[in-house]
Amino acid sequence: MTKLDAVDLDLLRALSHDPRATVVALAEKLGLSRNTVQARMSRLEKSGAFLSYERTLSAQALGFPIEAFLQVTVRQAELPAIREALAQVPEVLQAHGLSGQVDLLVRVACRDTQHLFDTDGRILAIEGVERTETSLVMGEVIGYRVGPLMDLARERL
DSSP: OOOOOHHHHHHHHHHHHOTTOOHHHHHHHHTOOHHHHHHHHHHHHHHTOOOOOSOOOOTTTTTOOEEEEEEEEEOGGGHHHHHHHHHTOTTEEEEEEOSSSOSEEEEEEESSHHHHHHHHHHHHTSTTEEEEEEEEOOOOSSOSOOHHHHHHHHHTO
16 A cells, blocks of 8 residues: 555545545645646555445345344354355345454345344355354444544644
């Protein structure tokens, strides 16, 4: 990852406020040339600063209002096959490997509690999965954000 300077952080902050902003709009907002913004964007993209260009869709709008986090304990040696099997479960929105007592944290979306029960059963049936513990999402308290991190990064410049 390339070291970010103040201009990079200003550009990223502007994009975090308006992800659909054009290069021209960003250049005007930041007082930079279009070519400078385009070059910075290309460099940031190549460095891996952008996680995704896709729009995040609401699982609820798609008919899956129940979300849950499953803490999954697995046999470590079988983790690659488990990862592949989890990727085949359409209800799985995300999965993270963890350190500590739990091996994976899996976020799922389901139509109702019976669908959640069935989804949990399918995950438990994956070879190498030893146990799951399910927690229903009651609401998002803090959404994904990087603004405070950008402020912290700017302090170090």
